[in-house]
Amino acid sequence: MTATLYRQSAIGAALLLASVQSAGADTSELRLQRPLDLVALPLLVMEHDHLIERTAEAMGLGSVTVIWSGPGPAGPIEALGAGASDLVAADLAPFLLGADATAGTPGEVRALGALAQLPYVLVTRNPVIHTIRDFAAADRIAVPEVKISGPALMLELAAAQEWGPDHYNKLDPLVVARPDAAAAAALLGGKAEINAHFSRAPYADDELANPAIHRIMDSFDIAGPHSAAVLAVTMRFRAANPTLCAAILSALQEAGDFIKGNPGAAAEIYAGMVKDRDLPIEELTDMIGDPDLAYRAAPVGVMRLVDFMLRVGRLKRRPATWQDLFLPEARDLPGS
Numbered sequence: 001m002t003a004t005l006y007r008q009s010a011i012g013a014a015l016l017l018a019s020v021q022s023a024g025a026d027t028s029e030l031r032l033q034r035p036l037d038l039v040a041l042p043l044l045v046m047e048h049d050h051l052i053e054r055t056a057e058a059m060g061l062g063s064v065t066v067i068w069s070g071p072g073p074a075g076p077i078e079a080l081g082a083g084a085s086d087l088v089a090a091d092l093a094p095f096l097l098g099a100d101a102t103a104g105t106p107g108e109v110r111a112l113g114a115l116a117q118l119p120y121v122l123v124t125r126n127p128v129i130h131t132i133r134d135f136a137a138a139d140r141i142a143v144p145e146v147k148i149s150g151p152a153l154m155l156e157l158a159a160a161q162e163w164g165p166d167h168y169n170k171l172d173p174l175v176v177a178r179p180d181a182a183a184a185a186a187l188l189g190g191k192a193e194i195n196a197h198f199s200r201a202p203y204a205d206d207e208l209a210n211p212a213i214h215r216i217m218d219s220f221d222i223a224g225p226h227s228a229a230v231l232a233v234t235m236r237f238r239a240a241n242p243t244l245c246a247a248i249l250s251a252l253q254e255a256g257d258f259i260k261g262n263p264g265a266a267a268e269i270y271a272g273m274v275k276d277r278d279l280p281i282e283e284l285t286d287m288i289g290d291p292d293l294a295y296r297a298a299p300v301g302v303m304r305l306v307d308f309m310l311r312v313g314r315l316k317r318r319p320a321t322w323q324d325l326f327l328p329e330a331r332d333l334p335g336s
Helices: 003-018 039-050 053-059 077-083 092-102 150-163 180-189 201-206 219-223 235-240 242-261 263-273 279-288 303-310
Strands: 027-033 064-071 086-092 109-116 122-123 141-142 174-178 196-199 214-218 226-235
Touching: 027 039, 039 053, 039 064, 039 086, 039 226, 039 242, 039 263, 039 279, 053 242, 064 180, 077 086, 077 092, 077 109, 086 092, 092 109, 092 150, 092 303, 109 174, 109 235, 109 242, 109 303, 122 201, 141 150, 141 180, 150 196, 150 219, 150 303, 174 235, 180 196, 180 201, 196 201, 201 214, 214 219, 219 303, 226 235, 226 242, 235 242, 263 279
Parallel strands: 027 064, 027 086, 141 174, 141 196
Antiparallel strands: 086 226, 109 226, 122 196, 122 214
């Protein structure tokens, strides 16, 4: 089934559901939180080209005002719970934690679609480290958050594979929490205690451009291809706005198709909207066109991470399938 047919299926399902609800239930104002980074590129394209507004109008919702914002002091899932945003871009691991914690409540967190299939890359400036077995007590590995971020969990999964399931936390004493930008600066500066960093593009690309830094492994080596982030929403919002949710999913898929077919134009949109990264368009185009990077709404590798988080006690319940974590509009996507 083509991407266009998936969009038609999502739209049709939502229109059928909307027909049994009161007319005009969908909101005319939408608050959407997204970071300014490559994993959120589909959202930046949607914002730049007004894809949600155009799709909503084509589906008979009239004029919809979309208010875009950057991350606030709280995390994206917390912003949903507090009612500060209607939809948020959330990394996969925090999303799974939020969905687990809110299951069965009116504020249950679900995903509307995935944003990007993108690996985390583990790099180091310690020349003696070539596998995770080479890390010693003096080494420090930076991740965005300990225990609950995607890189932290992938590192634990790698340890479980290397030393056995009971030793999944073997590397935890070496892990420190740092925002990616600060960790990259420390690693490139070469003077801080941090001598390894587990992050995604463009930070890993910047680091590997330095000849003193080399790659150890990436999260695709550990868990296979996986989605890095999703567009998350509450079931409360979806119940009131089924047709709008279908419009947003359609716009998300359109943005993914655009990026795949026009990586250079997508790079120009990114460069124009992300002012604090001085990357040549040619480099951005190469990053966006990397075969390891795919912008697709269909989620990949969700259940592999779910199963590991269950084994180590981070989740309380196991959804039967990935579809149980997503809105009905997304359930016909070819996910895993």
